[in-house]
């Protein structure tokens with residue numbers, strides 16, 4: 001069958017489509033966004049009526065996928081690593097309920113923090129939940145693991161996690177397709193209490209989950225994605241790779257055979273029996289993990305009682321943070337390394353910046369003017385393009401923690417007596433997890449000014465729509481913000497005085513105010529014009 | 535045969551189009567490719583790069599090894615220098631000399647040019663001016679590509695075919711502008 005040139009994200013999406021998925025759920029987040037964007041453009045998905053619209057956040061997305069699986073159909077939910085923190089509750093409990101239709105939870109991690117607040121490794125969550133985890137090492141495996149993941153999920157009635165990382169999500173290569181499978185029919189769970197996690201039932205289900213671990217281990221040992229290349233001449237080292245680590249290992253040996261025993265791990269729980277075999281055979285182990293030392297900690301934490309050294313990120317053989325690359329792997333294994341020339345000193349950093357004409361810029365200039373009368377440190381912000389307002393020339397904000405935190409941090413600060421306490425949040429971020437925070441503010445009549453930057457899009461991740469689009473004022477009014485303290489304006493330079501005046505008035509008001517600057521993101525506007533021209 | 539190429543520029547300057555065209559030409563030869571891209575935050579006017587790997591045998595890593603790149607192909611002069619740790623000793627720098635200044639502390643241009651000229655194999659030229667001259671203002675990136683293809687071992691026909699295939703849907707005048715840009719780029723010594 002035809003070969004497609006696909007990003008890792010796209011390969012997974014195409015795999016799931018061909019494996020008979022009925023719905024994709026998710027909230028955008030780099031590097032996972034392209035999975036659903038691909039499906040939204042796919043004729044195959046449109047013709048098959050596959051669900052593919054964005055959810056309000058990762059929690060609602062995960063729960064919707066669990067519901068689709070409950071109804072017997074195959075579902076997949078996608079998010080970036082920090083999204084799994086938001087979805088942690090349904091995620092953890094989905095391992096307790098198990099699945100009916102195949103259920104895949106896809107999480108794309110971002111080691112080296114190319115576009116993220118941290119580099120948490122979702123395999124910890126996978127281990128924590130006790131569900132099987134798949135970690136593709138190339139684009140073809142992304143595709144194949146969608147089939148395999150649904151199969152595994154339906155065989156054990158258990159959700160399966162697929163963990164991606166930036167370099168695979170955003171790298172393109174050739175992918176061969178298979179014959180597509182039909183979607184499942186609607187079919188309720190056989191066991192009527194499967195999804196009822198009352199304590200008495202939950203205890204039973206937890207026992208079952210524990211019992212399943214030996215099956216998951218057997219599946220890992222026999223997995224087509226784990227490879228055990230134990231016959232090799234030089235046993236001074238045994239090398240274990242996870243995910244992309246395998247490619248870098250192959251790369252540093254170029255086209256020569258690797259002289260040491262190698263285990264490639266792409267399915268978890270890790271194939272411990274095989275690793276024992278390697279440990280017995282070799283003088284030392286080297287663990288090359290893309291991400292945090294998850295496997296290394298498992299091995300050091302009690303699996304091996306011997307005294308042979310296990311090298312990895314914990315003992316500094318590899319750096320404790322950051323993604324892997326071929327040079328790091330070569331150095332860790334004591335192989336010759338290569339390097340070009342140093343970057344000349346004159347090369348200046350080029351941080352990202354708000355686009356020319358971005359509406360956020362005008363909002364920040366007006367806000368700065370209104371805040372001039374107060375000391376610095378009173379503006380809580382959030383995650384999105386508008387976080388770039390931290391950088392000069394704006395230097396307008398003082399925090400960026402997690403989605404929604406601007407409102408609730410401003411509330412906490414206001415509760416403690418800080419005045420003024422201003423929150424600046426994007427429209428998509430407000431939808432994601434700002435609404436409940438606003439309710440908290442209203443309940444306590446906290447003295448906060450909440451600025452919701454309505455640029456009609458989820459700008460940072462490339463311009464996706466969001467569920468509260470066009471409804472922000474109504475939502476605020478419906479929650480109970482006084483109508484006269486819901487203020488809107490159009491952030492253009494010519495309106496500067498009006499904007500400053502509105503900010504000043506709402507700062508002076510003792511209670512909850514919402515200010516909504518409304519003007520579309522210039523990139524989204526451009527894209528729209530382009531599409532209309534077509 | 536393998537070609538490891540670092541494509542460099544600023545978000546929005548069109549380096550992915552270069553990658554697509556080279557990738558298309560490589561696939562037409564029956565080669566394999568891997569292309570690691572930058573998506574997300576940096577696309578907002580920050581520095582962006584793509585690791586493009588083309589080979590007639592299997593490619594393992596999505597990332598190029600430092601010290602092994604055959605070429606840095608950059609649509610902006612300072613960005614070319616950012617990836618020097620990747621360049622092999624006999625590697626090429628092909629760079630547009632026209633700076634993209636969206637930062638207050640952009641360094642002295644002559645100092646940048648001196649650093650590029652210190653690399654044995656280099657081509658440095660104002661691709662924006664050339665594109666303007668041939669009335670293909672938006673094809674600056676293809677001028678830069680044109681300057682690189684001989685060093686990469688590709689022929690005019692191969693890349694011209696890729697331009698036909700990739701830009702066909704955008705209309706004949708866009709295809710022609712890009713062909714002109716390719717030809718102008720190939721004349722650069």
Ligand SMILES: Cc1ncc(C[n+]2csc(CCOP(=O)(O)OP(=O)(O)O)c2C)c(N)n1
Pocket residue numbers: 027028029030058080082083084086383384385386403425426427428429430453455457458459460461521
């Ligand atoms: C929990 C979580 N999910 C997703 C993301 C990725 N992300 C960062 S900013 C953002 C959207 C920002 O959109 P919006 O609030 O509308 O602001 P804009 O970028 O348009 O200014 C997303 C999805 C994240 N950082 N954390």
Ligand code: SF4
Pocket residue numbers: 353354355357358359360385455459460521522523524578
């Ligand atoms: S993408 Fe849109 S919201 Fe983001 S900086 Fe550019 S104009 Fe502003």
